Amino acid sequence: MKRIDTEILVIGGGATGTGVAWDAALRGYRVVLVERRDLTHGTTGRYHGLLHSGGRYVVKDPVSATECIHENRILRKTHTHCIEDTGGFFVVTPEDEGDYPDKFVAGCAATGVPCNEISLKEAMRREPLLNPRISRVFEVPDGSADSFLATHATAQAARMAGAQLLNYHQVTGLIIEGGDGEKRVVGAHVRDVARGEDLEIRAQMTISATGAWANVVAHMAGISISVIPGKGTMVAMNHRVLNTVVNRCKMPADGDIIVPVHTVAVIGTTDERVADPENLRIEPWEVQLMLEEGEKLVPGISRARVVRAWAGVRPLYQEDYAGSSRDATRKFALLDHKERHNIDGFITITGGKWTTFRLMAEKTVDMATSYLGERKPCITATSSVPGVDQGPYWLGHRLHEIEEKKLQGQLVCECELVTRSMLENAVRQNPTITLDDLRRDVRLGMGPCQGGWCTYRAVGIVHEMTVSETGHPAESGTAEWDVAYMQSPARNVSSSASAGAPAIPDDERALFNPNLLLRDFLQERWKGVTPILWGQQLKQERLDELIYLSVMNVDHLPDRDLSSPVTEFYRYDTTPNGNLEAPE
C-alpha cells in the first residue's frame, strides 16, 4: 500500500481546509490535504456567495461582526479577483418595524462595521427595482465572492508553498495508536476513489476541517462533538435583478438577502436543522418562501425565471446545544481534542462562515504550532493568491474579453461565455473527474439552459483531448494546478498558449469515459432543477430532453453500467414531494 508521511494532514477541501493547508505550508510545515470529492464540493460551493461586511451580525453576534469586517478587508487584497465589490444595502421594508434599525446603527458603530445611511432616492437610483416602499437604507461594504475560484486559488497558493492536495481522496478511518488515556491520532486511511486504490497517510497532526461533517470524522476517533448541520436552501434567479447585495434590516431570518453573483441573483436562505449533511432535500415550501421573501425586497422577482435551487449545510457548533439552528452561533469552533478528550495529534475546526475562513485557518495552525513547535509566523493576511493582478471581478469581463479578442466562434457555453480553450485548459491544469468539476472551474452549464447545449460540446471536447493528445503523464498523478486566469477568455486564447501544460495523464484517461461524463452531468443538472421546474424553465427542460433523448439517444449509449465516484450522489431525490406551506 502506498504510504505518505507528512507533518500535517488536513481533512476537507473547502475554504477552511485549503486555507489551513495554505497557512501551514507558508509557515514551513509539510502538509497533505485530502478531499473526498472536488474542492468546494461540500458547503463552500453551496453558499450564496456573500462576502460579509459583518452587518448581519452587528446586533446578534458582535464578535462575528468584527471578525467579518476585519477579514472582509483582508480578502479584498489576498483574493482580489475572486470578489466583486457590489457594496451592500440594509433596507427597512414596511414589514420591518420596531427599533432594530437604530440598534443596527449602534451595533455597526460598536463593532467597527462602516455604515452610512443614504437617501431612498439615492438607493432607488442605484437599484431601480428595489421595493419603493422601503423607508430607510444603510450602505455597508458587503461584496459577492466566487467561492469556487477563491478556494482553487488558495489551493494553488498552498501547492506553490509545498502542500500536496489530493482531491477525490476519502478518509475511511483514522489511524489511532495507544490505549485508554494515551490515544494518539497518527494519520488516516485514505481511499483514492477515482482510481480505487487505498493509501495510508501518516501525520504528526491531523486537522479535521470538514465543516458540517466534523462529527463524522470525530466518530472515527471514538468521540462526539456537537455540530448541528443547518440546511440552507437558495434559489438563483435567471436575471441579475440587483447589482448590490440587499439585506433586510432586521434580525437574521429566512429569505432576507439577495446576492448578485456572476450572472444571477441568489435569494437566500432557509435554515433547517437536518440529521444528515449529505442528501439534502429541497422542500417546495422553501422555494416558495424564498420567492415570497424576495418579493418584499424586489417586487415582481417571484415572477422571474428561476434557474436553479440548491441547499448547503452550515456547520453550526454549539456547546450544550438546544434550540432552533438559526440561534446557534456563527462563530467558529476550534477544538483541541488533547485538551477535551485526551486524544493527541487531532484538531477539529468547524463552524464559522466563508468570510472568516482565513482567520479560522490562522487560529488552527497556531494551535497545531503549539504541538509541532514554532516555525515561521503566519503571513496569509499579507500574501496573495495567484491571479490577483487581474483586479476585482466585474460582471462584464468575459464579454469584454471575448469581443475584444473576437472569440465568439470559440464559445462552448453561450449562457456563461465559456470558450473551448478555457475548458481545455481547465481539464489540463486542474484535477478533473466529472464535468461538474469543470462547472466549478469555469461555470460550464450554470446558465438558463442548464447544460442543454454545452453538455454535448464539453463531452466531445474532453473526448477529443483524450484521443488526440499524446501526453507526458504528470509525475504526481494529478495535473498542474493553475487557476490564476482560469476564468479569463482572453488569457486562454488558443491551445497553443498552453502547449507547455501537461496533457491528460494516462492513468486519468480511463476516467474520462464520455458516456459516463454525459450521463453524470445530465443527472447533476437535473438534481438542481427539479425543485424549480415550472413555466419557462420546465419548457427549457423539455427541450433539453428532446436534444438528449430524441436527437442524441443518450439513454441507449454503451457503457451503461459504469459509474463515477459521484454518480450515486447525483441521483439523490430532489423532486418536490412536500408541501408549499412551511411546517409550523
Added chain:
Amino acid sequence: MSGHSIDLLVIGAGWSGLMAAYTAANAGLKVQVIAKGLGSMHWAAGSIDLFGYAPDAPDTPIHRPLEYVTGKLAKEQPQHPYALLGKDRLVAALDSFVALTHELGLSYGGAAQPGENLMLPTAVGAARPTYLAPQAQLGGDLGRSEPMVIVGFEGLRDFYPQLIAENLAKQGIQARAVLLPFDVLTDRRDSNTVQQAHGMDDPARRSRLISELKKLAKTGERIGLPPILGLDDHAAVLFDMQSQTGATVFEIATLPPSVPGMRLFKAWRNRLNKMGVRVDSNMEVVSAQSEPSSNGAGPSVHLVESATSARPMKHRAGGYVLATGGIMGGGFNSDHEGHVWETIFDLPLTTPQARSEWFNPVFINPAGHPVFSGGVAVNEAMQPLDGDGEVVYSNLWVAGDLLAHDNPILQRSLEGTAIATGFAAAKAAAAAS
C-alpha cells in the same frame, strides 16, 4: 363553405400544424396558419419518429413500429393517440407526408424492408430508431454493412466525429473518424451547422470540401458529415457530393438549430403559400371566445385573439385546429403551485396538478416524467373532451404534442403522432364543414 372567409384556422406551425393545414387545403378548405413561433421541426433531427421504445422493454428498439402501434400498443393503451387514430388514418397520413416530400424535392424514405425502423447514428454515436428520414440521412442506416468514415471539422462546436466513431465501434459498427481543418469550410470562426450548410449552397465552397473528401475516403466507405449539405440548394449539394466523391455521403443530425428541419419548413411553407394558405408567425393567440350551444351542437369557438407587435387581432373561422405543442411548444404553461393549463382555451388536461407528481428523481428514466405524459384527452375525431367525455367545443380539433396519454420524446414518437393527428384533425374538420 363555413360562411367565414377562413374555413379552418390552424394555430401552431410545427409538424402537426403544417400537416393539418396541408391536409385541409388539399381537401378544399380555405386555411390560414397563425403561430407564436416555430415548432420542434427546428429543434429535432428532422426525421419522422413513429415509435422507438416500448414502455415494457425500454432497452430494445421496436423493430416494426407500424405493426406495434396498431397492434400491441393500441390494445394495451386504447387512449394513446395512435390507438384513437387506427391503422388506416395513420398509414394515410404517412403516405400523404411522403408524397409531399417528393413534391418538395426533399424526399423522405424508410428502411430497406418496408415497415421496419431505421437505425441511424446520432451525434454521440448511439443508434437511434426512426421510421422515415430525409434522403441525406438514409446513407447512415446502420442496417447496411459498408464501413463509415465520420468527418468533422476542428473547432466546429456541434459535431465530434471521434466520439461518434468510438461509440459506434463499441456497438460493433465499423467506423473511423477524421477531423479536417475548419478552413476547408469557412474562414469564419463563429459558426454553427446552419451557417456551414448555407455556405455549401455555394458551388465553390462545395468543391473544396469534395476534393478533401475524395482524398480521405477509402473504397467502399460511406462518408458521414454534420448536417451541412446545403440549406436552399440541398438536393444539388447532396447530388454533387455523392456523384463527385463516388461514395455514399450522409448527414448525422446534431444540436439545434436543425438544418434538416429548416430545409423542410421552408419548402413546406412555400408549398402552403402556393396553395393559398398564409402562414404567419409572431402571432401568439392569447385568448378565445366561445358561443353557447345552438341546435344541439354544443358550445363552439367564436373567435380567437392574437397579440402581435402592433395590436391585438381577432381571428374568426369556421373551425380551429389547435396545434400549439405541449410543454415544449408553449401550448401548456405551468406555475410553481403545480398548475398546468392549456394557454388559449384552458382545455381540460390529464396532467397531474401537483409538482410532487411531476418528476422522477433520475433524469434518464424509462418511466419518463409524468408531467410530460399529460395533455388534452380527445375522441377519435381529435375533438377535446372534458372529464365526462363530452366534446368541449364542436368546431375545435387538437393535434400534436398537446395530446394526452403519451410521452412522445421518451417513446420516440414525436413527429409520427404530430403528422398523423394533424392529418386526422384536418380530415375531421373538413368532414364537419
